[in-house]
Amino acid sequence: MRVDRARGTPWDRQTGLRRRRECVMKLVDETIQCDIQIQDVEVMLLEDKVRDVRRQLVQAFNQNEKLVTALSEARERMGLLKEEVDRLSAPPSTYGVYLSGNDDGTVNVLFQGRKAKVNVHPAIKSDDIKPGQELILNDSLNVVQTAGYEVQGEVVILREQLDPERAVVTLRADEQKIGIIADPLRSLRLKPGDHLLMDTRSGYLLEKLPKSEVEDLSLEEVPDIGYEQIGGLGTQIEAIKDAVELPYLYADYYKEHKLTPPKGVLLYGPPGCGKTMIAKAVANNLAEKISEKRGEKIKGFFLNIKGPELLNKYVGETERKIREIFVKAKE
16 A cells, blocks of 8 residues: 555544644634633723723712802802892881871871871781881881881970870970870879880880989888887887877778878987987888788888988979979888
8 A cells, every 4th residue: 555655644634633623722712712801801991991980970970069069159149249239229218106007008107207108018017016116118118117116215204194095294394295105105004203205206105214313312221120229219209109100000080080190290300319210110110010900011111312412403303303202102
């Protein structure tokens, strides 16, 4: 059998083919592995890009939130600035004093010394407006807001209350005028001689004032001195008891026998002889006896008046202060 050396034996050809096939398969496997590795690398690169994009999106979202917040704050500041500009550029508001209401929803106010009928803002209830109260008016003289009451004016003295809404008062130089009682005073008990604050522009009586003149001249205290603490003045004490205590304790007997009690007692003597102590003892003892008679606790008061300070160069002022002192004592 002749063998072709160039082609080799059949066994050699099969072996070579098998080896080539194995090489091809190995190359195919290596190619597939390379493709897989390339794909893995591409996936990793894509994942990195996706993460970068997501990170950029988060940063952009955060920046967008900050921008939205900054824009909102800027818009609010612009709104506040606009309100401030509008407020500063608005025309000045004026004040009026409420007089009365009308059936059509309007109100009568006193503005610059004259009466005016004006409209009221719908948000303001008519029950919220009281007589004598100040009202804020816009440039069209319409009520846009309620205010308080005037806190300054002239001090006047109540002479007589005509009705729940009007009273006669005394001004300077004994000039008399009829004033309108404002709402804060209508719930108080007013007595002749009370000091009141009056707005002379509107004629309203706004506030009850303390009687400072009388308070400065008197020292009010509750006495705790008894007759047993005073020595050597037994005769005087008995005379004072008969003149002061008996008319109070036995007023019915005085009326029955038509006896006229004394209007007052004058104690005189040098300093330190016991005049003030006797007066305090009378007030204390009389309060105790009235308490026993009525069965209720009665407190005695002693007013120590600074006499020289009552004097005044103006005619009638000294008498007026004395009258106020007696009014305070009766209270």
